[in-house]
Amino acid sequence: MVKSCRSCKRPLDPNRDWIERFLVEGAPAPPESRATKADLRQAVAERDHLLGQLHAMALRMLAKELSIAASPSLSDDRTPSQIHADMQRWIQDRERTG
Secondary structure: OOEEOOOOOOEEOOOOOHHHHHHHHOOOOOOOOOOOHHHHHHHHHHHHHHHHHHHHHHHHHHHHHOOOOOOOOOOOOOOHHHHHHHHHHHHHHHHHHO
16 A cells, blocks of 8 residues: 655655655654653752853953953852852942943
8 A cells, every 4th residue: 555645645655764764754753752850850959050151251261351350260159149240240330330
């Protein structure tokens, strides 16, 4: 029996390529998830840690761009909240003098 495309009804050769097999058979079923709650908690904790590092790095880069952190290097030990406070002070100083 010749199979045909579900939408356009043209005959297909499923052995020809994966696109035609997809058109005939449809999308493969997703694999069963074996993740446990502990795995999900660990993944969320890792994501939050990486986002925190990314946030701190972005704030340090922005501070450097704004010349707030001209003396400390990008590897200083300030927390994101300390960097944010430094940025706020710098902005307020600029508003007062400008």
